[in-house]
Amino acid sequence: MATGKTFIGFLTTAAAGVVTGLLLAPKKGKDTRKDLKQAYDKANQKLERQTKKWRKEGEKLQKDLQKQADSTVKDLQKKGKELQKDAKKQTQEFTKNLAK
Secondary structure, three states: HHHHHHHHHHHHHHHHHHHHHHHOOOOOOHHHHHHHHHHHHHHHHHHHHHHHHHHHHHHHHHHHHHHHHHHHHHHHHHHHHHHHHHHHHHHHHHHHHHHH
């Protein structure tokens, strides 16, 4: 998940830049707090969108993995039945050969 780490790093860097700029700007405290709140809200919205995206990707991956697992189980069951039939056939042949 390098993309996630990159995105978090970007948000952290952007937030630090915004806070530094706001604190150094010659504004009233009320205006600075308002600007900080807006920057926080914007970053929070971006984070929520990214979180939803990651959740959807995770759900899709989970579904894909479940399909693969189900397919593998079916294949193994089929192979198991084939091996069982072969073993039964070989056992019957062995039993016939012993009776001769």
